[in-house]
Amino acid sequence: MKNMRKSSQKSSEELKTRVPKRQRGHDRVAVLLEAAAKVFARKGYDAATMTEIAAEANSSIGSLYQFFPTKPLLAEALHVDRLERLKAGLRDMGERSAGLSAADSGEAIFDALSAFMEEFPEFAVLAGRRDIPRERKLRSRAELKELIAGVLRQARPPISDDIALMSGIVLELLRIAVVVTSEPDAAEDHRVVGELRLMLRKRLEDAAATG
Template sequence: MASRATGGTADAQQGAKRPSQARTPQLERGRARVASLLAAGARVFAEKGYDAATMTQIAAEAGASIGSLYQFFPTKVLLAEALHGEQRVRLAGMLDKLGGDARKLSAADLADRVFAVMAEFLMLHPAYTTLVERRDVDPQRKRESRAQMENRIADLLAQTTPPLPRGRPQVIAVVIIELMKAIVTISTYEEDAMRAAAINELRVMLKTYLRAVCNAIRV
């Protein structure tokens, strides 16, 4: 048991001896335990970073035994993938809710709503970016995941009125995602007022730019 408690290296060494899939609980009690472990993982990843976080720390954060954690998530990679998948579904659901109003809005107004949704999500789920950028993800999978998010945002922007020029929604989607990275950096500022003001400034910049684009389309 001592080797498990030493941290990331021991986790990786022991991981080769464990099952290669996470366990899906069938009972409500098991699902509640998994939810608790994932929440603890999110907190530890956000605080420590993915590479520095260990399964021992996550188990302690969840108030669970290390054996219980390994029972559901045999490796840190599997836990991270489960957490990232859950968060991606949650973010996609938040964005999809904007679809019903897309045709009623200008690109500037819809992009503003997309920005607000994603900013709120990142503030509520600070581990998301850490999980997106982890180095043990296959590069092709990482590109595909990013492309899916870009396409989801671009599809929303393509429905606005007046319509954006062909290809412009995809470019704006890339810009929005890059702005999200800036929000992650800004979120490290300790002063709440400074964080809120800086994020709002980015939001105003995006909306002002897209209003100019929409006005140019009308001319």
């Protein structure tokens, strides 16, 4: 029984992403992640293969597996990287959005997401995975809500409604927008995202204090 536990622990550890210790290793991981981003964006998560990703990176499949033993681990590492970039953008917006109306703050958040999605089209694919770790999903959602709340708190006039509720509404509308942009048919119809913008603007205008 003791040996079985050790074997199980070893198997679990072997599935963890290897963290490079040297700069060369960090550079290699960056190349592999960017290659994965291109393949995921082009083929989708389920259809993408590790062989294709290794080829995109001009790397051997062995080198890819050395750092990322499974496709879910590779996708998760890339997803976390993109989330960190998105959060950095929201933090920057929070510093620059002081004095905007609530509705204009919502527009600014939507504009930032649109720019982000254009730069990182693989994000919609990564966000739609069914194997996202639940704990990380909940943590990321809470972090994004708080960053959005930070932007909304600076609105002038201030928002009279519950900021946590409003940030949750904004996040859900952004989530829908991400799903829409990942659908080939709907992505061509910009009216859908336009309607989401109008819905958000109206809700934030209603939430703003009238004096």
